[in-house]
Amino acid sequence: MAQLILLRHGQSLWNASNRFTGWVDVPLSERGRAEATIASCKLRNYRVQVCFTSMLMRALETAVICLTECDEICGGKIPIIKHNADDPQWQGWDQYGGNVNDELPIIPSAALDERYYGNLQGLNKAETAEKYGEDQVYLWRRSFSERPPGGESLEDTMNRTVPFFKDRILAHIKQGENVLVSAHGNSLRSILMYLDHLSPEDVPQLELKTGVPIVYEIDAKGEVQSKVILND
Numbered sequence: 366m367a368q369l370i371l372l373r374h375g376q377s378l379w380n381a382s383n384r385f386t387g388w389v390d391v392p393l394s395e396r397g398r399a400e401a402t403i404a405s406c407k408l409r410n411y412r413v414q415v416c417f418t419s420m421l422m423r424a425l426e427t428a429v430i431c432l433t434e435c436d437e438i439c440g441g442k443i444p445i446i447k448h449n450a451d452d453p454q455w456q457g458w459d460q461y462g463g464n465v466n467d468e469l470p471i472i473p474s475a476a477l478d479e480r481y482y483g484n485l486q487g488l489n490k491a492e493t494a495e496k497y498g499e500d501q502v503y504l505w506r507r508s509f510s511e512r513p514p515g516g517e518s519l520e521d522t523m524n525r526t527v528p529f530f531k532d533r534i535l536a537h538i539k540q541g542e543n544v545l546v547s548a549h550g551n552s553l554r555s556i557l558m559y560l561d562h563l564s565p566e567d568v569p570q571l572e573l574k575t576g577v578p579i580v581y582e583i584d585a586k587g588e589v590q591s592k593v594i595l596n597d
């Protein structure tokens with residue numbers, strides 16, 4: 366049995382100012398860094414062997430804080446970010462001498478990036494609801510299939526997150542390795558939808574808090590055996 370820890374990044378500067386963010390690469394706020402530190406300390410009795418993140422700074426920052434503040438989660442290994450590891454042009458410039466077993470790889474992938482919010486990116490969420498109506502904005506934000514203007518629906522997002530999750534992340538879990546995934550509200554909602562067998566009618570109610578770890582135990586067949594949310 367292996368553990369999968371899903372972590373929505375800490376509060377970003379645009380979460381704080383209530384703006385649609387999507388693929389805009391906004392860093393964490395001071396509160397977001399504190400949330401990531403608290404998550405790290407909640408996870409001090411857990412151990413992971415590999416970490417996946419999106420390519421966006423707020424998820425990478427959260428992963429690095431989580432792995433380095435209360436660093437017991439690394440089990441004595443050094444976290445090392447594997448930029449471009451999936452790029453066929455990559456020449457291995459960060460290769461080094463020494464024992465690769467001493468490192469805890471952090472693997473960033475665009476497959477885990479937040480849902481693309483298209484023309485809504487940068488707009489204030491409350492002002493957008495006033496302009497287009499609460500119901501329309503709720504559909505854009507929380508329905509499964511409705512696309513925000515020029516952006517991705519949750520279904521579109523799921524079509525890139527879940528294949529990556531099955532091919533790359535579940536492969537580690539099935540071998541008994543514990544994995545930390547640091548990503549986003551909607552990219553993680555799509556993965557939870559898969560893990561928890563949620564229907565398109567169930568998923569609008571699913572809300573993930575920033576910086577709150579969700580721990581799954583998953584067996585060698587990839588079946589979920591338990592789930593716990595590390596709230597306060």
Ligand SMILES: O=C(O)[C@@H](CO)OP(=O)(O)O
Nearest residue numbers: 384385386387479506550
């Ligand atoms: O702005 C975003 O990218 C997301 C996550 O913060 O917003 P929403 O709550 O609408 O999913």
